[in-house]
Amino acid sequence: MEAVRVHVDSVEMSDRISVAENSRQPFQSRIAFVVPTMNRPAELRRLLASVECQSVLPDEIIIVDGSTEPMECLSRDFPHLSLKYVRIFPPGLTKQRNAGMAMLSPHITLAACLDDDLVLEPGSIETMLRVWDNAPKHVGGASFNIVNVRAPRALLIKSLFRMDSFRRGAVLRSGYEATIAPVRKDTFFEWLCGGATVWRRQVIEEFQYDEWFRGYAYFEDVDYSYRVGRKYRLIILAGARVKHLSPPVKENRNYLLGKCQVVNRRYFMQKNPDLSVGLFYWATLGLVIANIGEGILTNSPGLFARAWGNVVGLLQSGLGRLEQIDGALKD
Structure with a gap:
């Protein structure tokens, strides 16, 4: 079959x-x-x-x-x-x-x-x-x-960190993707x-x-x-x-999502050696800062957990541990 x-x-x-x-x-x-x-x-x-x-x-x-x-x-x-x-x-x-x-x-x-x-x-x-x-x-x-996709915010700052780009729908050398509005x-x-x-x-x-x-x-x-x-x-x-009409991320799954954001991208980088690992780490630093900043502005504990997941995923991927992350992140 x-x-x-x-x-x-x-x-x-x-x-x-x-x-x-x-x-x-x-x-x-x-x-x-x-x-x-x-x-x-x-x-x-x-x-x-x-x-x-x-x-x-x-x-x-x-x-x-x-x-x-x-x-x-x-x-x-x-x-x-x-x-x-x-x-x-x-x-x-x-x-x-x-x-x-x-x-x-x-x-x-x-x-x-x-x-x-x-x-x-x-x-x-x-x-x-x-x-x-x-x-x-x-x-x-x-x-x-x-x-109903939300327009990207702080695009200039994100583009400096190579997290996003004014060139819509591009795949950047950092391994991050430009938003598709x-x-x-x-x-x-x-x-x-x-x-x-x-x-x-x-x-x-x-x-x-x-x-x-x-x-x-x-x-x-x-x-x-x-x-x-x-x-x-x-x-x-x-x-x-x-x-x-996507449901929000479960509050107790933000940490897991943060790890996914880093580890899964790092696996993608591994499959595409023409991309820049240095730019990936630079963009991921920007991602951590963005999650912390939005957490402060919106008073959202989940975004702090997500940022911590980013950090742990960054450390693990830096050590060559690309953990396959299972489970649902949304309802």
């Missing part, structure tokens, strides 16, 4: 697959959505409801569930969507994404791994397919335009959001998600899209609008 090759510990396939009533599909491209999820049934149903209201429906949706309890009645509740359901346990974002991509039907030409807390605005799939039907072969990935026109970037990007089938067959990134898999999207972007062009489509 294909899923075994992506290190799935246990798989249960639902035999309840509904048939999409998608007579409105006027495009040559055939698109599928892979949705990894874990213990967030309300968010998943909200996403599926936003998909079901689209002017054009996806050809299939693969739910890759890592929840402690299996989800029920999805096919019955969303009869117009072609749903497949697979249960992966123990869960992990990259493992779930690889398992879902391995289940794509042969006729699928495009596929996206969507975050379960995404909400699609009307017409976003139609806009996406219209572009893909005419996209040149050198375009490998196209992202939905996440319109909402775009007003279709724009090419060097990295794309892992939970909102549609990939060409050829890309999916050529690249897998790195399962070194465990659990929440912080920074896996930069790792994956940066590898793809060295061979293909990456673009955000302004008209394919979505909202990312």
Whole structure:
């Protein structure tokens, strides 16, 4: 079975697959959505409801569930969507994404791994397919335009520390990524959001998600899209609008997030020796200062814990200890 090759510990396939009533599909491209999820049934149903209201429906949706309890009645509740359901346990974002991509039907030409807390605005799939039907072969990935991303703050200071850049969507030599703000026109970037990007089938067959990134898999999207972007062009489509309604980081997980911010980036640096380790340490110093500064301004103890996690991650990575960090960081 294909899923075994992506290190799935246990798989249960639902035999309840509904048939999409998608007579409105006027495009040559055939698109599928892979949705990894874990213990967030309300968010998943909200996403599926936003998909079901689209002017054009996806050809299939693969739910890759890592929840402690299996989800029920999805096919019955969303009869117009072609749903497949697979249960992966123990869960992990990259493992779930690889398992879902391995289940794509042969006729699928495009596929996206969507975050379960995404909400699609009307017409976003139609806009996406219209572009893909005419996209040149050198375009490998196209992202939905996440319109509720907060604009970066203190950008000048962050750019001095090589934590961010005025060159939107760049991957910096420090190993840090420049923020991707909402775009007003279709724009090419060097990295794309892992939970909102549609990939060409050829890309999916050529690249897998790195399962070194465990659990929440912080920074896996930069790792994956940066590898793809060295061979293909990456673009955000302004008209394919979505909202990312991400819950806040759990207060008691800020320390863990702080470690992830450093250790996972250092692993990324290790995979890309053309990047600058010196600039990575300089940028990470800036990250510690930024977390402490924002903690003072907002009176947030969680940001102090996050800064301490940055320091510990920096010390461990400096000693060559790249610890794989597991577990959920958000509800």
